[in-house]
Every structure is written in C-alpha cells, then in structure tokens.
Amino acid sequence: MSQIPTERDVLKMMETLSNWGRWGADDQLGTMNFITPRERLRAASLVRDGVPVSCSRPISSEISADTSFQPLRFMVDSGEGRDTATPARQLERRGASEFIGMVFHGYTITHVDTPAHYFWNGRIYNGRSCNLITSREGAQVEAVDLLKEGVVSRGILLDVATLKGRWLESGEGVMPDDLDAAEQAAGVRVEPGDILLIRTGYYARRRAQGPRHPLKDGSPAAHVACMPWFRERGIAMLGTDTHNDVTPVPYPNLGNAVHVVGLVAMGLWLIDNANLEEVAQACAARRRWEFMLTIAPLVLQNVTGSPVNPIALF
Amino acid sequence: MSQIPTERDVLKMMETLSNWGRWGADDQLGTMNFITPRERLRAASLVRDGVPVSCSRPISSEISADTSFQPLRFMVDSGEGRDTATPARQLERRGASEFIGMVFHGYTITHVDTPAHYFWNGRIYNGRSCNLITSREGAQVEAVDLLKEGVVSRGILLDVATLKGRWLESGEGVMPDDLDAAEQAAGVRVEPGDILLIRTGYYARRRAQGPRHPLKDGSPAAHVACMPWFRERGIAMLGTDTHNDVTPVPYPNLGNAVHVVGLVAMGLWLIDNANLEEVAQACAARRRWEFMLTIAPLVLQNVTGSPVNPIALF
Amino acid sequence: MSQIPTERDVLKMMETLSNWGRWGADDQLGTMNFITPRERLRAASLVRDGVPVSCSRPISSEISADTSFQPLRFMVDSGEGRDTATPARQLERRGASEFIGMVFHGYTITHVDTPAHYFWNGRIYNGRSCNLITSREGAQVEAVDLLKEGVVSRGILLDVATLKGRWLESGEGVMPDDLDAAEQAAGVRVEPGDILLIRTGYYARRRAQGPRHPLKDGSPAAHVACMPWFRERGIAMLGTDTHNDVTPVPYPNLGNAVHVVGLVAMGLWLIDNANLEEVAQACAARRRWEFMLTIAPLVLQNVTGSPVNPIALF
C-alpha cells in the first residue's frame, strides 16, 4: 500500500525527480517536451464519435466562498435602448463589447500553470532565478506563450472518485495505489506525453453543496506521494478538479508540495480547477477513459498561466 | 466578375440571407448548427503530421497605434527578492500570479464574436431584442458560453494575399471572385460546417510596417459582397486577419456591413484579428489548405465573445 | 410627531419638492447652487483649533459581507528584492506604483453621488433624458467634474445615534422629528448651503459587529419623510453613514426613495457610506456640531460620482 512520504522524503524529491538540465540548460518547456507529433497523431487517432466535451468550469463575475479575486465583466457598450434610439445613434453604436478581467490563479477558474508560477529556494524550473518573475515585467521566462501552438495530446481520465464511490474528503490525497487501481479499472496505461486528469469529485461536491474555501475548509488533490509515479510515466500535464494540492497542507514547511515538486523540480505543467464531471460521464458512457485533448492557452506575454477551456474530443 | 452591391442590395441581404427561424425560434447557435459530429470526425481525419499551428496574435499590454483599450497585466505576486527573503517569507509567498484584463473586441486581440455582439434595427440574431444585452447583466442570450464544448471542424485557409502576390490595401475587399480563385488554387471546396479563414495580409503588413489604426488608416477585409457566397456554402465561422470589415466602411448608412449581415441576419460567428501567417506557411509547405481546427473559447458567462487561440492541427 | 408618508405622498414629492427649472433649464448643479462664496467664508470662519478629521472609511481590497464589487490594488512595481538586485536594476526600477480600481457606488466606499446617478420615469434631474448616461460615453451630463473646484461649506453633524443612545436598526428611518431634536441638542440650525451629515451609528455597528449586507440584512438611513425638511432648509449635500436609503425599502414601487426624490427631483447631491465616528467624537469633545467641511472629488470625466475623503476642519 502507498506510503505517506515524510517531509524529508519530499525534499529529496526535489533532487531525485528533478528534470533540471534534462532537456538542456536553456529548456523552458519541461514536461511539454514529452509531446511530439507522434503523441498528437495518437491523440487524433482516438477520435471515434466526434463529440467534444469541455473540461472547464464557467467563469462568473459573482463572489462566492472560494473567490480570492472577483472576476470582472463590465460592458463597454450594450444594446439597451438601441431599439428606440435615433437612427444616427443606432448606426453609431451598433455593437456590444465588454471588459473582462481576472486573477485566474486561485480556486475557481480552470487554468494552466506554467513552471514560472512557483519557486523554491529562489529558483524556478531548470535552475533559473525567481528574480526573473518581476512586478513590472512579469514572467521574463516560462511565460504561457511558450504554449502558443497549443497542447494536443492524449488525455486520460483517472476517475478516483467513481472508483471509491464517493468524493474525496478535505485533506485526502489521491495516492499511487489509487492511480494504479484507476488505471486498471480504466484499462489504460499512462504513457509519456499523456495529459493526466484526476477526478477527486471536489467539483461535484461544489455543485452539490456549494462553494467552500480550500484554505479554510480544505480540499483533496493528488498527494505529493504520486510525484515519482508521474515522473516515471512521463506525463506532460497534470490536471485535477481541485487546485492541485491537498489542504490543509500536510507539510507546513513545504506548502503546496505538488506545486513545488511538480512545477519547480519537474517542470510539470498543471491544470488547476478543472471541471471533470461531464468528461467523466462521457468516458463512463463509452467505457473508454482516453481521448484527444486540446488545450489552447491564450497567447499572453509574460504571464505565468492562462485561463483555458480544455476540450476532450471523443 | 464580382459586382459591388449597392447599399440597397446589402439591405436586401438582411432578409434574403437571414437564418432567423431556420433552426427554430429558440435557436441561439446560428451557423454553429452546421457543425455536427460528422464534421468533427472529418476534421480529425485530416490530421497527417501531428503539427499544431496557432492562429492567434500575441496579447501584449503595450499601447500601440491600433489600441483602443490597453490590455492589462499586473502581478498579484512576483518572485522578486524571494531568493534573499527570510525562509518564513519564502515559504509564505512562493508563487507568482497576475491579474489580466482586456477589452478583446477591438483591433488587436484574436477573438470570437457571438451573434449578440451586433444589432440592427433593435434586433439581434433570430429576432431577439437588443435590450437583452444590458449594461448590468451583460449578454442574457447568445453569450459565448454557448460554445463551451469548443468549436472543432475543418478549417480552410483561402490565402487571397498570396494569390494576389501582395497584401490587400486599406479599403480593399475580398470579393467572391477572389474566393473562387483561392478555392481553385487550393484545390478545396468550402462546405457546410467549415471554418473559413481568409488571409488578406493585413497582419503581415502590421508585422512589416508596424501597427496602424483601422478607423484612421483603413483596412481590408472580406467584402459584404461575399455574404451570399458564405451562406450558400454554409460556413460555420468566418475568420480573417483583420477586424472583419473593410474600412473606411463602403456603406456609411450600414457601418460594418459584414458584422451586420453576418452576425445579425445569418447568425454567423466571427473570428476577428486572427494571425494567419504561420498557418499560411504551414499550408503552403504542405500544399494543403485544409486542416483540423479547434477553437476553445473561455467559458465566460454573459459575454459577447472571447479571446481565443485557434489551433490548426496538420 | 413625524408622519410616515404614504407611497402616494412620496410620489407627490417628485413634484412638490422639485427643483427642476429653479436655476434655469440648463442647470446641472442642483443644490450646489446654494453654496456661494458667502457660505465658504462662513465655513472658514468656523475654524478654531486647526484640527482636521476625516469623514471617510478606509478603502480596502478585501472582500467582506457588504462587498458588491471588490476594490482592486495591484502593484505595477514593488520594492521587493531591490536591495539585493544589481545596481543597474536598482537604478532602473527604483519606484513602486500600483493600479487601483473600484466600483465606488455600493455599500463600503465613501463617495459622492451626482444627480446623474439616478433616474425616474426616464428622466434625471432637471428633466434631461436618462439616455444621456450611456454605456460607452458615460455620464454626458451631471458628471462629477462639475465639482472640480471642490465643495467647501459649513458641515453640520446631526448625531441621531448619540441622541437616541443607540445605533439605529435595520429598516429604521431618521425622521424629521429626530432632525429637529438633534438640531436642538446641537444648538445649531441647518441653513442654505450647509452640508448635512446624519449619524445613524450604522458604521459604528459595522466596526463593532462586522459587516452585513444592506440588501440582505437591512440598514437605517434618513427616511424619505425628511425630504421636505431638507428642501426647506436648502441643504447643499446630504451625507450619512449608510448608503442613504432605508432597507428593506419601505416603498417597493419606489425603491430607494431618498435617491429618487433627492437626486432626481431635487438635484440634491449625496455622500454615501461616510464614516462619522471620529467627527462625532470631535464634535462632542468641543460641544460644537458645525465645522468647515471640504470635499474634493476627483476630476473624473463622464462619471456619476467619485470616491472622496471629506475633511472636517475644527
């Protein structure tokens, strides 16, 4: 059965699981290096039905219990009264538009984390200084426009919640055993370049019971004990239906351990706050837990991530 | 040779090309109805090389000559000094994050327009009142989360600029003749459910000569004369490397005629301000102007569009 | 004793208390017309001690129970690590700055309402159309830059909460009787051009018990029954420590009746969400409830109000 690593074990992972230098001293792509044309062709070959399913939560401007920063939506122009306005006015102002704004990192918006999102001992992935992520200039390396061509690969859903017959509890980590069991149940094997989606049921619970704040009320996630498993398999991205770290954090001196080991040591790109409900249903209905997955981050310069709408195509 | 329609001709299009009621009185999807699993399967079947190409411009927070509203990027937290900070501080603040904000409609950001973006005589697509697009609530119909499952279909690039051997001039419209010629040159035929991308070279010119403001300095686009062609072929989306209307506007009493006829009468979804440079090169290199195209709008509630990064997969 | 007016009584006020046309058909200043050099001189003559007291609440970027829109504060540049950075970097980036953003109307920020903030039957103060307050252009009349020279006049505090020995309850209105009693207790008489501040104790309660949402939990305010009193006295502005209307609203078909009668009919400028705690203490300590009051709205173009920090000078 899976062992809970000690804090010292986790600290060792920073070296034993490190991908620093693996793809050269200049590398910024980290685990994205696992995705090549071959993986994309395999992904495309999985399409059977032509049915797309979003893995994104909606983006709302409402404040809820898990809001850190309220997303903004303000109309720059609206349609109100344009039916009764003068013809000249109707002609001049015939379009609606809006300002949108958000802090996508947080607990509600489905987004990609680049490796620059986290640092440890003053370093980001591949040994660069955290001083490259500045207030004024933003992320001078490891910005999300590295992914401007998008991420296309095989997606695999490991539906741990369904396997356990319940959503995971606050503070409960998905363990390597769970991954093995879910793999077996799904009849798939996670391989290099795959985008691994792990369903804990956290978002199902949010839908059923309403929002709660992960820092106050806790949340499940993949446990950092899974990191060796992730590295061995060579996943390109890890996405879950939580913010990707168990809270309360099990290692107070490490904080969000999956972020630290994953982003900093491994250069493992993350998808936080996914919605895996509909994709889980689509998989279950087909008894297939693999699919073509396309993630198209906005081409944001100097930004440590992007809101995304990952599309699984069955 | 293609005729330039009179203003009266264009006004007639509001009726002759109308899709109001075509998919039922409740329809909000408009030309998205043309995309079914069959079209997505065809799109996936086009993948040969596993090479993805972005059709998005970068999103920068700089002000340039074509900026209407400056995109925002502010760090909520940065990495500066986190190498020399106390261990407690390093632990407490080990992540960088940012606020991003933008008015994506405009002339610089690659984005989708929903039919709710435009109104005519007080109506939006399918006859609804423009009063449904309000300052406070935003787009109460035809919001971009209608596309939450993404748009996956065959993309076809008609590279009019290459065909003409020059970028199109300010005020110059792509005419139906040009579409026919480009189709013939490409050896493809645009069919129902396709996403049609038309390259005028406007963005190539921006790269070469720097930004200019479409309203002050003019821009090319597909001419409204093409609308019957678009409707006949049943395209699901129209994307160009401009803001999708010739300026100066040829019909002062109509304004942006492609937007009016396309969005309002036809329910034709648009992609404005695409970057078609790399995709044109990828097509030319392969002598194939069709590809799998995936567009994954953010799941924004009550918003009349979304910034997007359309991914062509060859 | 003060009578609670019926809804019909209040509707009559729209005519009987109207200031439309009183200062000419072009007037936008409304009750600001009551302040002339004479009133400012009187205000200055009240200064005895040289002690200034703010009537503003702090502006925080935290979300609280009475937040409608979260105020924003993002650093554009910070000082972090500028001690250990290279000399070149220290020289280049030697200043901190920030973006601030807010929806100041609401329940937490001390702000001025211009008459354009409210409309009734399609009209704003002095009979102009509400269509002059547009999504795109903002307030094309009655914008807060009308007050660019500031508001300087005598401030009078009527401390109803202290008089009653308790803070007013949710839904409880300050009545004309209360004003008379407070005036008498204070030994002052409110006269034309005065800025009247009424303390209900609502903000004291917020400090003591934490924030509550005025729409969910109710709030006190001056009752619309006071409007004839205000008009008779010729006050230039009304400020309270609430959002200036009793909730739950006593007249469901009228909504925020003080706003409607005050802003629309009377052109009476309001100060919402003031902090009257320290000024009340300063008054009590001196046994004087009149002082020089200076309000300096930001010179915002096309905006229906401004956050302000009203300064009482004793």
Place this chain on the structure above:
Amino acid sequence: MSQIPTERDVLKMMETLSNWGRWGADDQLGTMNFITPRERLRAASLVRDGVPVSCSRPISSEISADTSFQPLRFMVDSGEGRDTATPARQLERRGASEFIGMVFHGYTITHVDTPAHYFWNGRIYNGRSCNLITSREGAQVEAVDLLKEGVVSRGILLDVATLKGRWLESGEGVMPDDLDAAEQAAGVRVEPGDILLIRTGYYARRRAQGPRHPLKDGSPAAHVACMPWFRERGIAMLGTDTHNDVTPVPYPNLGNAVHVVGLVAMGLWLIDNANLEEVAQACAARRRWEFMLTIAPLVLQNVTGSPVNPIALF
C-alpha cells in the same frame, strides 16, 4: 547665481539633507510633521473671497501621448433605454454606476506620492527596507492612509513660468535663484509647513500644443539643486505642474533625483502633475500668491499615493 550640483554633490545630499531619525525612528510622516494646528489655522486665516480653485487635471480614459497606463471607466449600469423599458425594469435598474481604475503614478494624473514610492540603496525614508513594499501586500509602511485626515496648510505658488515670461523647456530645471526671485516677486516667504507649488508652464504647454511624453520628449521640473532650499525652508509638500523631475535626467546614475533625495532622504511628500493654470490666474488677479490649500487623499490602504484634487481657497 545657482550652481548645478555634480552627481557627487547630489549623492552627498542623501546624507546632508536626510531627515532620517529627525522625528524618531518610527516616524513615517516625514515633512508632514511640519504641519501642525498652527499651520492649519494660518491657512484658514488666509481665506478672503470664498473662491475655491482646483489644482487638478481632469482624469480622462483617453489614450494620449503621455499615457503609460490608460485610465479605465466602464459603466456597471447605465441609463440607456430606461425610458422605454418596462416599469418593472425601470424600477429594478434605476441607477447608473461605474468602475474606475487607474495607475495614478505616471505623467497625466494629479496625485500624491508617499515616501514609499521611491527607494535608494534598498531603503525607503527613515531607513526602512524597500522589501516592505511588496507585490502582494502593497506598501506595508508609508501608505497614503497616513494622510487620512487630509493635508491642510498654506499653499504658496511660485510662478516661475510667468516670471520668465515663457514656459520652461524640456530638460530645464527651476533653480534656487528662480525660487528666490519668484518669492520676491510674490512678496511671500516660504516657511515651515507650507505646501510649495511651482509652476513651470508645462501643463500650459500641454494645453496649447498637445501632450508629449516626458521620457521621449523631455520635461522641466524643479532641479535637484533646489533640495537644500526646500529643506531649509521646511516645506511639507512640493507640487509642480510636471512629474517632478527634469527629463532627460541630468544624472544618469541617479535617475529622478528630486524623487530620490526628496522622498527617500527627506521624506518630502510630492504632488505630481498638478494643474497650476487656474490657480496662477487666481493669484495674479489678487496679487496674492498664498492661500488655504486642502488636499484630501483617498483613504487607500497599502498604496504609495493617491489621485487628488487639491483645492486652493482664496
């Protein structure tokens, strides 16, 4: 005649003009300590006419040549169509409101700088570490809410532009000689606690000739050579009609020398980008260059300044 100090001279000022420790090790107020009730009473005693004059520029959301960050104004709700809407809708949405946002530091908005706005050798005023001004928390010391009670003191205008009969040129500094001459011409003597306003004519030029960018096109300001003069007189604040440093900067290794010596060494609060046109006219008309001046910064927490509308009262 005034000497231009060498760079070494300016560096010496960091010690010779330092106010570190002058008001105690815990002091954050710097030169604000010069304003006491006595200075405020003197200010109030200067009021003769009851005429207020703004020293603020308007805040516009337009992009101009001197825009670094575009100010934002978006309507949260507007009045459009509320005349023709249903009665229920009219009742529900009877108010207009807006979001405003800005980076007030810059070259266009009249604002206060707190001493925390600048650092030198890793220190801010009174020797604190620049690491107290963080991305996440903002200004943990020296924030503008220190001035929550406002700044009320005697304002003195030294109208150097009028004295010279021309606006100062790009790169031209106001020298101590100029201050002496302007003082003499005005018949006033700057004394401790005064708020000194210096008019270079830069804003007059902007009005006449349109905006130019201070970094590209240069700007005048008080020369750092004036710092000993300012310290000797004990001014509480320095305000000019420029961004308060000559550009191009005369000391490339020092950058904005007035900011460095003033904010960091002296703890001298600044008003950047004032509009001194109307106040200069009001002074000239009265042949009096002293007046009561009230500055009421917003009570912003953790922010290194505030947009302000300084009100001179004659």
